[in-house]
Amino acid sequence: MMKCDVRRLWPGVLVFALITNVRASAEETPAKNGQAKVWTPEFMLQVPRVGSVQPSPDGKSVVYTLRRAVLDGDKSEYRTHLFRCDSQGEGTRQLTQGDHSCDDPQWSPDGRWIAFLSSRGGKRAIWLIAPDAGEAMPWVEMPSDITGFKWAPDAKSVAFTATDPPTKEEEARKRQKDDAQILDRDIKLSRLYLAPFSEKLQLAREPRLLTPGILSVLVESGRSSRFAFDWSPDHASIVFAHSRSPNPDDWGTADLSIVRLSDGQIQQLAATSAAESMPLYSPDGKSIVYAVSDIPASWAGARRLAVIAATGGEPRLLPPTKDEFGRYSEIVGWSASGKHIYYSEIDGTVFRLMAMPLLGDPIALSHDQGMSLTGVSLNATRTHFGYAWEQLNHPSEARISPVASFSPVTVSHVERDLDPPLTGKTDVIRWKSSDGLEIEGLLTHPLDFEQGKRYPLLVVIHGGPMGAFTQTYNGTASTYPIATFASQGYLILRANVRGSSGYGRKFRYANYGDWGGGDFQDLMSGVDHVIGLGIVDSERMGVMGWSYGGFMTAWTITQTDRFRAASVGAGVTNLVSFTGTADIPGFLPDYFGGEFWGHLETYVHHSPIAHVAGVKTPTLIQHGERDERVPLSQGLELYNALKRQKCSTQMVIYPRMPHSIDEPRLLLDCMRGNVEWFEKHVRRN
Secondary structure (H helix, E strand, O other), X not given: OOOOOOOOOOOOEOOOOEEEEEOOOOOOEEOOOOOEEOOOHHHHHOOOEEEEEEEOOXXXXXXXXXXXXXXXXXXXXXXXXXXXXXXOOOOOEEOOOOOOOEEEEEEOOOOOOEEEEEOOOOOOEEEEEOOOOOOOEEEXXXXXXXXXXXXXXXXXXXXXXXXXXXXXXXXXXXXXXXOOOOOOOOOOOEEEEEEEOOOOOOOOOOOEEOOOOOOEEOOOOOOOHXXXXXXXXXXXXXXXXXXXXXXXXXXXXXXXXXXXXXXOOEEEEEXXXXXXXXXXXXXXXXXXXXXXXXXXXXXXXXXXXXXXXXOOOOOEEOOOOOOOOOOOOEEEEEOOOOOEEEEEEEEOOEEEEEEEEOOOOOEEOOOOOOOEEEEEEEOOOOOEEEEEEEEOOEEEEEEEEEOOOOOOEEOOOHHHHXXXXXXXOEEEEEEXXXXXXXXXXXXXXOOOOOOOOOEEXXXXXXXXXXXXXXXXXXXXXXXXXXXHHHHOOOEEEEEEOOOOOOOOHHHHOOOOOOOOOHHHHHHHHHHHHHHHOOOEEEEEEEEEEEOHHHHHHHHHHHHOOOOOEEEEEOOOOOHHHHHHHOOOOOHHHHHHOOOHHHOHHHHHHOOHHHHOOOOOOOEEEEEEOOOOOOOHHHHHHHHHHHHHOOOOEEEEEEOOOOOOOOOHHHHHHHHHHHHHHHHHHHHOO
């Protein structure tokens, strides 16, 4: 459930009109060869994606990553490589090549080297490359994958994390096929290590283990483990967050400790019933900022920024952020003066870069409407930000900005090189739900939109449920291809129903114990609102969603027959069996106030499968074969229930796939499947 794309998520009174108008022409874009291009799943798969953007210590150069789909013969994979240019986007050159991805680039504090992660030598290892020329060289290798790293402030060593590898005995048992496993036994922990840097560029030998015993360095879903630790400015100590195990259900047990490098001594810094994470030393090394959850920690993610002395003591809580520092918020770093802490978080349908004074209230640094700002980095000298930026009608680009005055410069050329078709107009809209709660969403128009005509409507529901739709590029490939739907003449509604991030703590917790209740009314109120605009053919509507969005889609078809077709992606359909089989068994007990055996009636009442009798909506079901977050059995339960009632249904199982579809050909099949399903059941009928 938690692994979700934060761009995807949800009868009422029509109240608010459009508040923001983000426009693009409805005309097709002439391609460079003179042929008109239109959006298709195939073209969407060609859209590259900018990743980590890292300004050099002097701010004169930047390195960023670009991720592309590779479909060549038997290959179906995503490949990421490093690019470097100057601070104005000139002199761009590709630093890494080859068949293996290279990502997570980090400048050495002296600016002489760029380190990055790659599995080009087998396991995921740390490699080095000079900014100007030369071949990449391996620096640190381990028997298991390295999951994150950080240079020491003096550039003479690196701290990194890796998971315990199998023992020789375990490898032998596997070869002999005598490898039965006992659950929760011999758990492989995430460890913190130290390796020196050699001017001779030699492979580091026998890195030093810093966290023996039962400490597991925290690995949060969707984040590199480097968010879990930080060097002291005098490079004498490392602060790190750790949980009792790498199990995704154990994130709430996270505490902070400090390891002293001179003798390896570890002392607790913050160890409470809350979850502490994202520690960062202040520039003078006297303080540490971190994120601390409520007590007890809850999945919807209410946290505060806290500052504690590096020697320990009572922390000081800083003022609440607008979104109560939710699960998609990140600490970026300290200002050079040590008087501000930079962070990013969702604000409605945009990401914001913010500054939190040690004395005072939060200050917004980024103000662009329509801006989506993610993955913000701060260079070693704290003079420049780097980040990936995109809008509804502009693909992701690498940007950097001086810290002193936020004035971003785009340094990549994704849109120029891609020359994509134009996307349709997307409006940010608001309406009131049946109980008066204000809801916000995105409404994308068909490319050929004409006022006065009525169009088929597709409703897309995001996951989480604490995800949110933000103003990211409509042309990016995803399970539900927005740009393709718009090019085929659909209106597309994406609603941030109660439970979504970006609207504060009260809103994010408003669906606790009530899945399928107020959130469903928010969704249907949104549908009624758009119908009230006079642009919808209400006899031709479809609904779809992934993860929690899959739950909501399955719930919707058991509550109403307003939709001609549905697509359920990796959806929770039975709350009881989900809790007993998912890798996060504590997730629903948090949302529903207790274990299912003590609240069985509630769990059953909120399960779509309990209301499946009589469903007639044609339903496509898509699910990853190896999904541990929402196990495959959830999709099978719905499929068999619909099939046995002779409801038109089709189930597609994607081999090897976890909770997301991370192979390009399979994602292409998923997109095509959704396009064809709604074409058949909604647009043509």
